[in-house]
Amino acid sequence: MTLVLRDVVKEFGGKRVLDGVGLEVGRGDFLCIVGASGSGKSTLLGMIAGLEPITGGTIELDGHPVSGPGPERGLVFQSGALFPFLTVAENVGFGLRLLPLPAAERRRRVDWYLSEVGLLPLANALPKELSGGQRQRVAIARALACEPSVLLLDEPFGALDVQTKEDMQVFLHQVWQDTGATVLMVTHDVEEAVLLGRRVIVLTSDPGRVAAELPVPLADHRQLGLKRTPEFLALRNQVEDLVRGHAQSRV
Ligand SMILES: Nc1ncnc2c1ncn2[C@@H]1O[C@H](COP(=O)(O)OP(=O)(O)OP(=O)(O)O)[C@@H](O)[C@H]1O
DSSP states (O other), rough: OOOEEEEEEETTTTTTEEEEEEEEEEEEOOEEEETTSSSSSSHHHOOOOOOOOEEEEEEEEEEEEESOOOEEEEOOTOOOOOTTTTTTHHHTTTGGSSSSSHHHHHHHHHHHHHHHHTGGGGTTTTTTGHHHHHHHHHHHHHHHHHSSSSSESSSSSTSSSHHHHHHHHHHHHHHHHHHHEEEEEEEOHHHHHHHSSEEEEEEEEBOOEEEEEEOOOOHHHHHHGGGSSHHHHHHHHHHHHHHHHGGGGGG
């Protein structure tokens, strides 16, 4: 699996929001994109998801141009956006209905991904009965159940309290390690990007361009304690300075 963006441009009503963005994501990667508010992070993810047309450049998945949404790109938003009248299990199985799979395989996947996110006991609950963190787990399980080539996450933990957010970061890291998924995550939270990403891309603002791409040379097994280490703090400060430096044109 390779996702390649070349020279991607996006304009809204003639105003250039993204300008010449290039990046590559390979199988098993975990790439985080950070940038100031309005730098075009969500727009970029929307274009990769095929929900937003591109103004210029190319986006290709395994050599095929992206021209609309597809099951090989699983998407999770900040709000989770679960179907309120479907149970947890039905939500997880929703996307599978569109895939040519035998019923037994659908059931297997729903059970497997529910257990991966620790929610098998709540399979028959409705979304309103869940906490915010649990709802995001369901949204992630729903996206993973289609076994996408790449999981696209847009600020998936942005609406959660600090404690839940940290739990979810550890959880996502574990899921990434267990499933070998390829993840592309957009976040304004630099600490989160450095904790989870194998690479971090910093976008400039107005218009958004790739200002820097940094490898994260931390151990592959990430734990919260890492946040207090000098290596982590140095990298976080470096990325924060880059984000701030490249956002200055807007203030
Ligand atoms: N549908 C739209 N029509 C017009 N302008 C838009 C549209 N969507 C986004 N924009 C503009 O594009 C720019 C980038 O927005 P985008 O939401 O992608 O940024 P972001 O980096 O994700 O911001 P945040 O971190 O605040 O979510 C902003 O100036 C925004 O106003």
